[in-house]
Every structure is written in C-alpha cells, then in structure tokens.
Amino acid sequence: MKIRIASRESRLAMWQAEHVRDLLLALPEVSAVEIVGMTTQGDQILDRSLAKIGGKGLFIKELEYALLEGRADLAVHSGKDIPMDVDPEFRLLGFMTREDPHDAFVSNHYNSLAEMPTGAIVGSSSLRRQAQVLARFPHLKVEPLRGNLDTRLGKLDSGQYQAIVLAAAGLKRLGLHSRIRNVIDSTDMLPAVGQGALGLEIRKNDSLLAGVAGRLIDPVCTALVSAERSVSKALGGSCQVPIAGYATLNNAHTFTLRALVASPDGLSVIEKSASGAVDRWQEVSDEVIKDLLNEGAQELIDTAVQQFNG
Numbered sequence: 001m002k003i004r005i006a007s008r009e010s011r012l013a014m015w016q017a018e019h020v021r022d023l024l025l026a027l028p029e030v031s032a033v034e035i036v037g038m039t040t041q042g043d044q045i046l047d048r049s050l051a052k053i054g055g056k057g058l059f060i061k062e063l064e065y066a067l068l069e070g071r072a073d074l075a076v077h078s079g080k081d082i083p084m085d086v087d088p089e090f091r092l093l094g095f096m097t098r099e100d101p102h103d104a105f106v107s108n109h110y111n112s113l114a115e116m117p118t119g120a121i122v123g124s125s126s127l128r129r130q131a132q133v134l135a136r137f138p139h140l141k142v143e144p145l146r147g148n149l150d151t152r153l154g155k156l157d158s159g160q161y162q163a164i165v166l167a168a169a170g171l172k173r174l175g176l177h178s179r180i181r182n183v184i185d186s187t188d189m190l191p192a193v194g195q196g197a198l199g200l201e202i203r204k205n206d207s208l209l210a211g212v213a214g215r216l217i218d219p220v221c222t223a224l225v226s227a228e229r230s231v232s233k234a235l236g237g238s239c240q241v242p243i244a245g246y247a248t249l250n251n252a253h254t255f256t257l258r259a260l261v262a263s264p265d266g267l268s269v270i271e272k273s274a275s276g277a278v279d280r281w282q283e284v285s286d287e288v289i290k291d292l293l294n295e296g297a298q299e300l301i302d303t304a305v306q307q308f309n310g
C-alpha cells in the first residue's frame with residue numbers, strides 16, 4: 001500500500017505529517033508514504049483574526065479537497081483545528097497519543113504572567129487564552145498574534161510583544177523546549193479542546209486505509225478528546241467564543257472533564273467538571289454541558305457572538 005498524506009506546509013504541520021509517515025512506514029502493509037504539501041487559506045490570510053475569516057476550519061479545507069480529488073489519501077490535523085462537525089464525505093478515524101496539551105508562556109524578559117507589569121502586552125489571537133489571561137491578570141493587555149510558530153516567535157523577538165502564549169505541544173515537537181519559560185498549569189489556563197492531539201481524516205468509504213491507519217489511533221485519547229469536543233459542539237464552539245475543555249485520566253478506567261465558557265474580557269468565567277468511566281465519556285460530557293448551561297453559559301455565548309458581530 002502506498003499512502004499520500006495531505007499536509008499544510010508550515011514547519012510544525014510538516015513535522016506532524018512526517019511523524020505519521022514514519023509510524024505508517026513501520027506497518028508491514030505500507031510500502032511507501034508521500035507527503036503532499038499545500039498552503040491553506042488560514043495560512044495565507046494573516047491580517048485578520050481567524051474568526052473574521054471563517055474559523056480554524058480554513059486550515060483543513062484544502063486538505064479535504066485533496067482527499068476528495070484523489071490527490072491524497074490521509075490528512076493529519078491538529079486536534080484543536082478540526083471543526084466540531086466533520087463533513088459527511090469524510091471520516092475522522094480518531095486521535096493519536098497526545099503530546100503535552102497545556103499552554104506555554106514564552107517571553108524574553110519575564111518568567112510568568114504573574115511577573116509582567118501593568119500594561120505589558122501579551123500576544124495571542126485565541127479568545128480562550130485572552131479571556132483567561134485577563135480574568136487573572138486584568139492589568140495586562142492582550143493583542144492579536146497570527147502566523148505560524150516561527151512567525152509568532154519572530155514577532156516576540158522583534159519586541160512587538162513582551163510575552164506570547166503558545167501551545168506547548170508545538171514547541172516541544174519542533175525541539176524548541178528552550179523557548180518555554182513555563183508550562184501553564186491547567187488550573188491557571190484550561191487548554192483548548194483537542195490541544196496536543198493529532199487527528200487522522202480519510203475519505204468516508206476508504207475502509208482499507210481505515211483498517212491500516214486506524215492502528216495509529218489511541219482509543220483512550222480519542223475518548224477523552226471526544227468528550228472535550230462534545231462540550232464545544234453543544235455550546236456552538238467557534239473562534240468567536242472563549243470555550244475551553246480538558247479531559248484527564250484519573251486511573252486506567254475513569255477520567256475527569258473540565259470545561260469553561262467566558263466573556264472575552266475575562267470578567268465572567270463559568271467552569272464546571274464531572275468524572276466518570278472512560279467508555280461512558282458522552283454521559284460525563286452531557287453532565288458538564290448541563291451544568292454550564294444551568295450556570296448561564298448560553299447567555300455568555302450569545303453576548304460574545306453579538307459583540308463579535310456588532
């Protein structure tokens with residue numbers, strides 16, 4: 001079997017595709033793997049927020065077109081970039097073993113957000129990060145930051161920001177551990193849904209590839225990320241609303257799911273959690289969704305969307 005992987009051409013995306021390629025080549029059924037690189041609309045438009053141009057789904061549309069047109073067989077996506085509703089022409093096989101899902105504080109001058117002085121600028125285009133930074137450190141400023149990982153680090157180094165917040169997984173995958181001043185604990189900043197996990201997508205009816213590539217899927221990680229995604233889907237998760245979700249194992253059989261909804265200014269934050277069996281992740285997710293809605297999450301979401309559209 002020869003497999004063609006569709007991938008964005010950023011350094012991190014290519015690392016992810018090469019990682020999957022190497023794992024596939026270790027399988028006896030796979031004789032060759034080719035990486036088909038392409039630039040997505042999300043990579044090309046950097047002067048506006050993702051929410052303004054269509055959301056994170058813009059990072060995967062061109063990859064999906066390549067699958068549909070037969071130019072590629074498999075797409076590798078960052079878990080946090082995958083829309084909650086996958087087009088019925090495709091199949092999300094699941095998620096591979098997760099890298100560090102936390103956020104990382106990166107700065108050339110400070111060791112943590114707590115050290116930063118009033119008015120200092122933190123770079124991030126994520127409303128989730130913005131809301132959580134402002135909730136704990138209202139004296140700081142959060143300003144937009146777009147571009148691939150190297151671009152963002154370059155903007156920090158040029159002095160445009162005093163610090164930036166990035167996914168720890170990307171920095172670690174590219175060997176940039178030294179740029180991390182500290183990994184932000186999830187009690188201080190709840191990660192994005194699916195952060196640190198890689199998802200594999202194929203054409204819906206490609207049962208042969210499903211059987212082969214499916215061997216790379218981690219069923220426990222898939223259950224945990226599915227629980228996170230279920231919350232985001234139920235709450236209309238998008239780049240317009242600060243929503244976070246993070247599921248962690250308690251032991252081999254049970255897990256805890258934490259999720260939050262916030263106002264973009266961080267003044268209102270609703271966080272809920274629930275625990276249960278991994279194989280009953282949907283029930284745990286439903287409990288968290290119910291608790292968030294009972295505490296007024298829908299009102300926060302509606303207000304955030306109105307502010308965005310207004």
